[in-house]
Amino acid sequence: MTLAYYPGCSMHGTSREYEESLLAVAAALELGLTEIADWSCCGASSAHAADHLLGVALPARNLALAEAQGADEVLAPCAACYNRLSGAVHAVAEEPGMAAKVPEVLGRAFANSVRVLSIVELLQGLAPVIEERVAARLEPNPLEHLNIAAYWGCLLVRPAAITGFDDAERPTGMDDVISACSANPVSWNMAVECCGGAFSVSRTSSVLRLSRAIIEDARHCGADAILAACPLCHANLDFRQSAMSLRGEPPMPVLYITQLVGLALGLPMAALGFERHFVDTQPLFARLAREAEKAAAAAAERDAAKAARAAAKAGAS
């Protein structure tokens, strides 16, 4: 099984911390990601709106490159890229004539043999490994005290026919990853609602309204932070948060799923790119650390008391 990596434009740009944390996690888990050589834009939100064939061919080119370098699977961490790549796989497999047409316009062979993986599928599959590593850690784990809302957004799960998660309306994969990291998934209502997506610049007011509803619901349902798996979602929730007039509530940190896994694996904070966030994550982590210490102290006390009781009992007999 060879895993190719399709970064897409965001990973090298606005969401560098996503890529940094991804690569750190991939190294820690020995995933052996190979970036697709000479990759090009997947067409993002514009190509398929302009021309269907173009919208299929652009992602297909990258899949063809991955095929040529011998990959069985391609990881597309960006939800939009994942959506476009999966869409191309589906179109070529299902639409009459597409399997012949695409190689023709690409001018290269394309067998449509590569499986496109989202970050969630990848990490969900690795959840047992992550869980094992987390359990093996000796120091107190602050994440045990983290209540975090898994935010999927639109593009990872829709349309259901091409993405194929368990339930497009109530998917569970991210919760599994959260649990594997020993954090606590929050039951909330906005997991698959839209943040406003690509309208961030053109219709900022809509984006602010939509994203605010997401943050408010997360807080309302007891979340300390929101977990994202999409550069655009992260940008909207994190970067636009200061403009949301959140009624004096403290800001809500937004973490990438790879950052959470990195933390769980005990990777250094510095390797995970938290400093690139607009909402400061330090207060949250400081609080979690305190709680962890407190809990550890309490546990130690309990253990000591227990030992004393046992000793007393032993002495008495």
Add this chain to the structure above:
Amino acid sequence: MSVVNQPQRSGERAPDDSGRATAEFEPRITAFVCNWCTYTGADLAGTSRLHMASNVRIIRLPCTGRIDHVFIVKAFERGADGVIVSGCHPADCHYTAGNYHARRRFGVFRELLSFLGVDPERLTFSWVSASEGGKWADVVNETIERVRRLGPFDSYHGLAGAATPADDPFARFEMPAGATGGTAAAPADGHDAASQAPSGTGDAS
């Protein structure tokens, strides 16, 4: 069909095959159809006066599930150039599932026949419902045209020696004289070889 104007053919008629390898070739098609869908669909074609070629002879059976592969083999042995098997569409079987079973058996048998060199183009499998008189006419006409292009199936008819034993009752397959090479001259699915050497009769004597 040089006999068409001689309806007085006697019971022990000696079939006239002389014109069969020529341009006038009219294929003989045997159709095995189910009583409830295709037979009734063919009835409807009649009621609707849908004209079609007259080269098909229908054998009515209760269900495609009743149709055994030996029927098809025997039809070819008895001079059919093509065979139609037709019944109810999936889920429409009068007996619930006979057509599903037939579909499995004939899915396999068609491949088997093809592997042994019987051109699957000589076989038509179709679903024709009681309401599809028009489709039946199409199935008949298309099958006839397809088989007409393939030519007479003399290579199969001649496997036991003469294609027309009544004309040449002593034509027979004999291993010594014909030897293995001799009989292998007969096969050739229609087309050239068949028209040049309509049967293996010459080799035997």
Add this chain to the structure above:
Amino acid sequence: MSRIGVFICHCGENIARTVDCGAVAEALREHPGVVVAEDYKYMCSDPGQQLIKKAIADNDLTGVVVCACSPHMHEKTFRRAAAQAGLNPFVVEMANIREHCSWIHDDRGEATAKAIDTARTIVEKVKHNKPLQTIRIPVTKRALVIGGGIAGIQAALDIADGGHEVVLVEKEASIGGHMSQLSETFPTLDCSQCILTPRMVEAYQHPRIKLYTWSEVEKVDGYIGNFSVTIRRKARSVDEDLCNGCGDCQAACPSRRIDSEFDAGLSRRPAIYTPFPQAVPNMPVLDREHCTLFKGRRKGLAKDACGKCKETCLKGAIDYDGQDTFVTEEIGAIVVATGFQLYDIGREQPAGLKGYGEYGYGEVPDVIDGLQFERLASASGPTGGEMLRPSDGAEPKTVVFVKCVGSRDPEKGMSYCSKICCMYTAKHTMLYKHKVHDGRAVVFYMDIRAAGKGYDEFSRRAIEEDGAEYIRGRVSRIFRDGDKVKVWGYDTLSHRQVVVDADMVVLATAVRPQPGIGELAQKLSVSYDQDGFLNEAHPKLRPVETNTAGVYLAGACQAPRDIPESVAMAGATAAKVLGLFSADELERDPSVALVDERTCIGCFNCEHVCPYGAIEHRDVCDMEGHVCGHVAYVNPGVCQGCGTCVAVCPSKSVELAGFTDDQVYAEINALAGW
């Protein structure tokens, strides 16, 4: 030797215009085995039939071929005529030279040649026709009705009133089914229990109805007219003969926190309970799963943990040690009326279903389904008919009704329309508005399907008189927002997103067949569709029959059905059953399969392909009488004559009368060299 008569019909000009009928007769006269061949203008006319009858008598015919129209048209006519002339009707066959010849060909020569071939083919077949006797099967004139809902009750009453005994089996402790749970019924708003209860009592007291509640069908053997049905009588722990229904045991039971099935989980009941006050029979059943005593026994406690009900019962009717028992009933016909269940859309779903987690059902207490609403609205319900929501008992001021939850949704739910929801949702809005005059009833719908007598008027009334707000569109998400239930939807008519802060949400969830329907279908050899509904024999012409002769369908086991339809189907099944019971013997087409036991090796390929379960295993014994093998036996009462068994028999040890291998071979042989 065969002596075949061939009779060629001109059908006026219909055949004679294209086919030279005289030439056909002349050709056939020369055919081996044909002793007479005649043509006539109208063979099906009385003189035509007389001609055939006379020829049969004069020539001592052994077989008759009528060359005329399709056998579907006149086979019966000519067979009857031959029978009148003393010939076995099954040695008469028709050669179709009209629909399959004269009507579809122009060329007179070609058509005549084809007519001759066709006639010869059938003559060759008839040479191998065997005289057959119509099969007669004795009929046990007792019916089994499975399911004691309104459909089952109605079917049982109709059959019993028709003079025959009925065994009515109900798996719950009381008959009544879902209809007993309903508050009012559309489109009349009459009280469900008021119209149902008298029927329940009537069924219970009917001298010809034998009622088994808390019972299930275990095994079905036999075939039409001659079923042998084993019924499992689940251990009730209450002696039905001793119990007088006083209710003391229920009052004494300390376990009182068990969700009531009757109230759809909206109220609690004890472990020993009568499902509802009007239950028939009015007799409790002990729920062993939840009973403290039985829990203790399962844990292996040495001493029984409870025993209050037994102590209380003055009649000594409580029996903790009773086990399931089995009774076998001899039955002639079976009516299946197992009804439906509502689609439980919660997060836990069986394989193949997804549910609707985004609607919060099962998580948000004020999101309920239609049956729960019925209980809330019912005077006999947990709130005594007051409209109070489950979470806090407050009166909901805004109620959202969502239709088509799980229906008409091939992506996530069922692809079919559940049919009853449009009407009951309209009814719900009316019941709600009649109880909460200042309340808002908001309905999200896809279409309003109100076809039925008085139905459209009824749903219009909900909108126009009672002011239900109908929004055409679907709901994307339902979640708790403080003490409100937030409903996100979309109005597809005005193209607006709609958000409703509701106090309660009622989901019209899809109608599905009862769990366990698949196992029952297998016991009965009845097929079912991909959704689990039982298949009727023909969707138009045999809607209450199944492909298993003697098994009939009533009500929602076949598809979503409302009450009038269920009752109508029940009446239809009763008519079928009474028709079957009207004669002492059943007549069947003798075109059935027969196994040659001398060569059958008992591989049972035939059994695997038989759609009717007509293949039985028969022991073969050696000279000393020891069983030394098995062969297949075709039950002629069950066989429908498809012949699939014949085709799969490797050694050709099965024959299908009327379409034997001999007959088919003769037909193929007759076509040689045409």
Add this chain to the structure above:
Amino acid sequence: MSERALLLTHDGLATLVEELAAAGTPAVAPAWAGDAGRAAGASAAARETEYRTVSGAAELAFGERLPRLSLKQFFLPPTEVLFSWRRVGGGVELIPPPTDFAAQVVLGARPCDAAALPIVDKVMNWDYADELWNARRAATTVFSLACGVEDDSCFCSAVFLEPAAARGSDGRLTPVDGGYLVETFSDKGEAFVAAHRESFTDLPAGAGGEVLAVQAESFRATARERVAGNLAVDHGRLRDWLDHHFDDPFWAGLGPRCNGCGVCASVCPTCHCFDIVDEPESVGRGVRRRNWDTCQTCVFTLHASGHNPRQDQNARFRQRVEHKFLVYPLKFGDVLCTGCGRCSRACPTGQDLAEILADIDARAAIDAGAGAVGDEGAADEAAS
């Protein structure tokens, strides 16, 4: 018969075959079954041979493996038309097959195959002279090829023959340097040689010729010696044992292994049973044929009533042995076996006739109170 031997060189043989083909005289000879057989180092399966009409020397497989089927097929084809029939008016017209078969020649028959012909002749002319068999026999000249012995399953010497037996042959070829020494044993053989004299050469006069004659005799002697050790039985006591052990438990030991396929009969040069079938071709016409049959199948003796006098394979296998070594000998004073060993080689389950005969002979010896197996007196008696 022949005054003096001739030589058929390899070239002469090639010329002869070509000449016969050109003349339209079928020449039947052992030939490669497949193309691959000719290649050196081909696998045993690829080196299969068969008797067939040949048209060139390249096809010939002289001195190679024993042909798969015996020569029987050229006198009793696997299927053959007895007559055609058609309905005429109220009656049936029978049309018999022609029996004026054109002359054909067999070159290089195995002596054991050639010897089978006179053995079957006796059956075919016992109470009814089989026209088709006799006509083919009359039309055919058989030259055998002295055999170098196939393998350990050969036992011709135990059934009154030898690897170069002349029985049933009109002439014989024996391999010598450069070709084959030719002898003729009948007028037919003589006539054939005379008709194709130019293909044959005279033996070199003097020592050269003698050397070839010695070579030929040496070839035959080596073969005789080689086969002698394979099996020897005393047919007299064997027959006696068979006659008295119809119900012996011995037979129950043979049936289980037998598949009942009758491959042994198919490949046997002397098995001659046939089945008569009517095959309709349409309404009112058809063909009656006879086809090879075998007593080893369960339907061979199956009665219409369903009763089968040979209930199991034990009885059927006993029949095979008894027919060949008891019934036929009692009737015709010979054995219905030429020791070719094909049945043992072809049997899919390893049934071995030589082994069985040896076993019976040993039992017979015990019964007869004599320890010696295959005493010379019996062999002499048989040879005479």
Add this chain to the structure above:
Amino acid sequence: MSELQDTARRLLDEGLVQVVIGWEEGPRGARPVFVTSAADCERLIFDARCVHNLATFLNPRRSQITALGKAAVVVKGCDAKAVAGLLREAQLERAGIVLIGVRCGGVAGEPATLAPPALSAETVSARCWGCDVREPESVDMLVGEAQPEPPVTADLDERVAALDALSPAERFAFWTKELSRCTQCYACRQACPLCCCERCIVEKTEPQWIETSPHPRGNFAWHLTRAQHLAGRCVGCGECERACPVGIPLGLINRKLQQVVYELYGYTVSEDPAVPAPIGAYATDDTQDFIE
């Protein structure tokens, strides 16, 4: 070897069976043997020459074998699959037989030799191509040492593909030539563990669907029917081809049908009798590309 012999001996000694069906050394190589006494168990062998499918001897109509009593039979993979076929078709009761599994690493293409040949691509039987059973699972006991995969040999699929690549007329010529040798001796049928009818269709008269005359017409009908009746049942043991006295490549037909039932219905022959055979079952969404 002694493990096999000991097992057989124990079964006979303890009276668990009355006969052990296995292989012994015969005059021309290995052959089936029916051992009825513990003393004779030393005759039992298993090596690459043991090609015979011993399930053939479990046909309940072989009364000369059933008369020997309850049987234990030595099975390699293909034999075990054939036993499963007989169980599936109700010809046997599992409790009525004892299965001694032998680990098998392939058998010889030309087994009639006095010593077992070393298996190589040249010597291994074509039937072993693609065989996935090193040790049968459905057995009561398993003997012998672990075996390697059989050597990769001439690919039966390649030969099938080569025929598939020809035109129908060329295939027809090929098969007419091959089948012209057939004498309808039915050795193929008798050697087949699954051809176990009391009366074969070819022996049924009235009507005689299959002409018993060995002209190619009768031969075509016979071989078409034999193959069709084995579709989805054939275990690929290759015994029919080995039994054929005139060398007809029946293995090609059987292999083709194995491919067809796999491609059309995803079926491969199973050692589990509970898995239903593909003919006699159906799925509503079976392929119907060939149906108009």
